[in-house]
Structures are given as structure tokens and as C-alpha cells.
Amino acid sequence: MNRENQPKARADEVRIRKARESDLPALIRLYAQLHLDDYRYRSPLIRAMRAAFRNIARDRAHHIVVATQSGEVVGTLHVMIFRHLGHGLHPVAIVENVVVLDTMRSRRIGARMLEHAARIAGRNRCYKMSLTTNLKRRRAHRFYERLGWKKSHFGYSFSLEEDGEEEGAVPAKRG
Numbered sequence: 001m002n003r004e005n006q007p008k009a010r011a012d013e014v015r016i017r018k019a020r021e022s023d024l025p026a027l028i029r030l031y032a033q034l035h036l037d038d039y040r041y042r043s044p045l046i047r048a049m050r051a052a053f054r055n056i057a058r059d060r061a062h063h064i065v066v067a068t069q070s071g072e073v074v075g076t077l078h079v080m081i082f083r084h085l086g087h088g089l090h091p092v093a094i095v096e097n098v099v100v101l102d103t104m105r106s107r108r109i110g111a112r113m114l115e116h117a118a119r120i121a122g123r124n125r126c127y128k129m130s131l132t133t134n135l136k137r138r139r140a141h142r143f144y145e146r147l148g149w150k151k152s153h154f155g156y157s158f159s160l161e162e163d164g165e166e167e168g169a170v171p172a173k174r175g
Contacts (some may be wrong), residue, residue, distance in 0.1 A: 005102065007020065014107070015068050016064075017065070017068065019066045021054070023093070026073035028046070029076070033101070060081075063117075064076065064078050064079075065120075067109045069104070072135065074104045074109060075109045075113055075115070080093070091124055091126050092107070092126055092128055093124065093128070094129075094130055096131065098113070098133075098140075100113075111147055
């Protein structure tokens with residue numbers, strides 16, 4: 001079917017695509033929503049974010065995905081393909097920074113992004129996808145379980161940040 005015969009997308013239709021550098025201001029706002037109560041979050045300076053994004057974008061093991069509606073970024077996630085020596089040398093996909101704009105939640109946007117992540121993992125012959133979510137985020141836990149994700153591990157984190165200022169970051173605005 002050629003483009004002329006394809007049905008036109010509705011303006012309010014959610015689309016899933018690879019993130020672009022021009023999406024960075026929206027990504028910064030979304031990432032801040034992930035960290036409202038979790039820990040001391042510092043919003044990165046845009047120039048530092050651009051440099052990091054360019055490095056990640058060149059790495060074939062990283063896939064930053066966005067969901068857009070009417071041209072606005074309303075969600076994102078980051079898929080990392082992790083190669084290791086276990087599991088018959090099959091890689092694993094690690095999903096990080098899953099966030100949907102707070103006013104757009106409960107509209108299947110997160111589910112659509114995770115379906116896209118599963119396709120990325122499948123193309124890379126991953127044997128599984130895994131993610132972590134904060135223990136406080138009970139609504140997120142129910143979301144993942146509805147999608148068929150299973151609780152399989154007990155995780156820990158160890159902060160490597162010092163009390164001093166992080167290079168290339170500014171304190172996040174609250175409220």
C-alpha cells in the first residue's frame with residue numbers, strides 16, 4: 001500500500017518513535033516527574049543533556065523512545081541491550097526511565113511504549129526484558145503486573161553521589 005492510500009493518522013493519535021535531540025526539553029520535564037519524591041534530583045543543564053544524548057544516540061545498544069500526541073512528547077523510556085556471558089550468550093533488555101506525562105496516564109501510552117521496547121528486545125535476540133520501579137510506586141506496580149510483568153527479583157541500590165554539586169546539573173524546581 002502506498003502512502004496516498006494509507007489512512008491518515010488522527011491529530012490526537014499517539015505515536016511511538018525514536019527520540020530526537022529536539023525532544024530534550026520535554027525529556028527533562030518528564031524525567032523530573034520520575035523523581036518528585038524519590039531522592040535529591042538535579043535537572044541537567046541542556047548543554048550537558050545534549051552531549052549525553054549524542055553519545056547515547058550513537059550507541060546501538062541504547063534506544064531512547066518517545067510517545068507523542070499532536071506533536072508533543074507525552075512519554076518516554078530507555079531500552080539498553082546488555083550483553084553478557086550467561087544465558088547462552090543471549091542478551092537482556094533493561095528498560096529504564098519509563099514515564100508518561102502525569103496528565104496523560106491511564107491511556108495505554110505506557111503499554112504502547114513497552115510493546116515497542118519488546119520489539120526492540122526481540123530484534124536484538126534478548127531472552128528477557130527487565131526493569132526496576134520504586135517500591136513506593138504502587139500504581140506503577142499494578143500497571144506492570146497488568147501487562148504481564150512478573151516480580152522476579154529483590155533489588156538494592158547503592159548511591160554513588162556525593163553531597164556536593166553534580167557536574168552539569170542544577171537543582172530541580174519543586175512545586
